[in-house]
Amino acid sequence: xxxxxxxxxxxxxxxxxxxxxxxxxxxxxxxxxxxxxxxxxxxxxxxxxxxxxxxxxxxxxxxxxxxxxxxxxxxxxxxxxxxxxxxxxxxxxxxxxxxxxxxxxxxxxxxxxxxxxxxxxxxxxxxxxxxxxxxxxxxxxxxxxxxxxxxxxxxxxxxxxxxxxxxxxxxxxxxxxxxxxxxxxxxxxxxxxxxxxxxxxxxxxxxxxxxxxxxxxxxxxxxxxxxxxxxxxxxxxxxxxxxxxxxxxxxxxxxxxxxxxxxxxxxxxxxxxxxxxxxxxxxxxxxxxxxxxxxxxxxxxxxxxxxxxxxxxxxxxxxxxxxxxxxxxxxxxxxxxxxxxxxxxxxxxxxxxxxxxxxxxxxxxxxxxxxxxxxxxxxxxxxxxxxxxxxxxxxxxxxxxxxxxxxxxxxxxxxxxxxxxxxxxxxxxxxxxxxxxxxxxxxxxxxxxxxxxxxxxxxxxxxxxxxxxxxxxxxxxxxxxxxxxxxxxxxxxxxxxxxxxxxxxxxxxxxxxxxxxxxxxxxxxxxxxxxxxxxxxxxxxxxxx
Ligand code: 9PG
Numbered sequence: 001x002x003x004x005x006x007x008x009x010x011x012x013x014x015x016x017x018x019x020x021x022x023x024x025x026x027x028x029x030x031x032x033x034x035x036x037x038x039x040x041x042x043x044x045x046x047x048x049x050x051x052x053x054x055x056x057x058x059x060x061x062x063x064x065x066x067x068x069x070x071x072x073x074x075x076x077x078x079x080x081x082x083x084x085x086x087x088x089x090x091x092x093x094x095x096x097x098x099x100x101x102x103x104x105x106x107x108x109x110x111x112x113x114x115x116x117x118x119x120x121x122x123x124x125x126x127x128x129x130x131x132x133x134x135x136x137x138x139x140x141x142x143x144x145x146x147x148x149x150x151x152x153x154x155x156x157x158x159x160x161x162x163x164x165x166x167x168x169x170x171x172x173x174x175x176x177x178x179x180x181x182x183x184x185x186x187x188x189x190x191x192x193x194x195x196x197x198x199x200x201x202x203x204x205x206x207x208x209x210x211x212x213x214x215x216x217x218x219x220x221x222x223x224x225x226x227x228x229x230x231x232x233x234x235x236x237x238x239x240x241x242x243x244x245x246x247x248x249x250x251x252x253x254x255x256x257x258x259x260x261x262x263x264x265x266x267x268x269x270x271x272x273x274x275x276x277x278x279x280x281x282x283x284x285x286x287x288x289x290x291x292x293x294x295x296x297x298x299x300x301x302x303x304x305x306x307x308x309x310x311x312x313x314x315x316x317x318x319x320x321x322x323x324x325x326x327x328x329x330x331x332x333x334x335x336x337x338x339x340x341x342x343x344x345x346x347x348x349x350x351x352x353x354x355x356x357x358x359x360x361x362x363x364x365x366x367x368x369x370x371x372x373x374x375x376x377x378x379x380x381x382x383x384x385x386x387x388x389x390x391x392x393x394x395x396x397x398x399x400x401x402x403x404x405x406x407x408x409x410x411x412x413x414x415x416x417x418x419x420x421x422x423x424x425x426x427x428x429x430x431x432x433x434x435x436x437x438x439x440x441x442x443x444x445x446x447x448x449x450x451x452x453x454x455x456x457x458x459x460x461x462x463x464x465x466x467x468x469x470x471x472x473x474x475x476x477x478x479x480x481x482x483x484x485x486x487x488x489x490x491x492x493x494x495x496x497x498x499x500x501x502x503x504x505x506x507x508x509x510x511x512x513x514x515x516x517x518x519x520x521x522x523x524x525x526x527x528x529x530x531x532x533x534x535x536x537x538x539x540x541x542x543x544x545x
Pocket of ligand 1: 067089195229230266298299336376377395
């Protein structure tokens with residue numbers, strides 16, 4: 001493979017570059033699988049071009065964030081729908097560098113194609129991403145406006161050559177795991193979550209109803225954890241004061257634990273609504289612009305600000321909040337809208353937004369101790385080593401698909417597609433959360449085949465299995481699908497079809513070493529028939545091969 005490193009043809013050995021006040025030193029190692037680039041940088045590097053190569057005709061394009069898409073793309077791929085999302089929600093949802101996304105395809109962290117992969121192994125300070133310039137792929141490290149007095153490690157880059165894209169991604173993921181010294185939590189959760197039936201209308205009687213239903217039939221509902229999602233809190237930011245009608249947080253956790261489940265709770269710890277007590281009392285804790293709190297995103301009909309995680313008082317507050325949740329009895333912490341902490345803006349200390357994010361996450365990680373931390377709405381590579389589980393797709397929903405856009409609102413199709421395409425992150429970066437299974441057969445717009453497809457795929461992938469139904473709506477068939485999904489877990493899974501080898505949105509999954517032995521599953525997410533291993537697979541359905 002021919003490519004350039006730092007503007008020169010790649011070759012093994014040492015190299016040094018000096019410009020303005022920047023000193024960059026790197027070592028390029030060759031090994032049988034490819035190349036590894038490590039080094040240091042000092043000064044004010046801004047944006048560094050690290051990698052440049054001829055663009056392949058199609059490649060896997062990955063968005064930086066949990067909810068962002070991963071998909072096959074070409075150099076001509078454009079995302080016109082992003083403009084509306086930037087206007088209605090946030091410029092920072094799908095990139096910390098919003099302008100880049102408007103220009104053409106951006107692949108965050110890595111790019112993979114048939115026969116090659118270029119990928120950064122960490123995002124500790126810089127934001128690593130790839131763009132397409134004419135007929136070339138370009139890999140960048142963006143250090144924003146940070147300045148480093150003494151040399152800091154560059155984010156390492158691996159260039160892998162040869163083999164199918166699924167193998168290249170697995171190889172990349174193993175290198176990320178090693179670089180991040182990742183320890184995978186031995187507990188792969190099975191649980192319940194309130195969001196995808198009750199959404200923000202969750203009341204305390206709803207929690208009790210489902211707790212009692214789950215406790216009454218443990219065979220049908222073999223949950224370890226019972227997680228209350230968004231809806232219990234008075235305001236985004238005011239986590240410790242539940243709404244009227246709810247007990248205090250200790251009472252909430254006790255009700256769950258008394259029925260034999262681990263207690264789980266949702267927060268958006270780096271977010272503060274304009275209407276929250278948190279914001280009213282501490283406007284100076286927010287990431288700012290021109291000295292004033294800088295809006296980060298729109299949500300819940302409100303403007304949401306982002307906490308400045310370099311501020312010592314914010315760090316104390318985060319620490320107290322998560323120690324408080326733990327003391328209240330919660331041992332499963334879903335932390336959401338995490339991208340907020342990585343919004344560019346003015347902070348107490350001049351670090352990159354990625355450093356700020358990781359500093360905030362480290363406070364939470366430490367305060368959470370050994371309890372299970374599930375990231376969501378999170379920059380992916382910067383979170384490696386700091387979470388136990390991670391949502392790796394857009395929200396699911398009680399319907400299959402709305403518009404054919406990768407940046408659309410919640411739907412089961414895109415949630416499952418991301419889970420399939422990001423399987424290489426499972427048990428390397430963390431445990432993958434493919435988002436919840438919706439298995440009820442009433443008050444739902446998913447067909448039996450669609451529900452089965454999601455459940456079997458999540459099981460074969462060995463992913464986290466969280467059901468989100470009003471349990472009284474779950475018939476024997478729903479409980480059976482849940483049991484099937486759980487019984488399929490435990491293997492090492494591989495996914496083929498990432499570049500459309502079986503036609504668009506069709507995949508072949510293979511799992512070995514799980515409780516069910518060797519399982520092959522054809523997953524057809526498309527609206528047409530697909531042929532996999534000589535078998536015809538109907539639209540929106542799965543087939544055990
Ligand atoms: C609770 C939900 C659930 C869900 C999370 C997250 O871009 N958006 O406006 C947007 C809003 C909500 C959302 C994702 C994106 O969902 O993924 O599981 O916890 O928050 O509010």
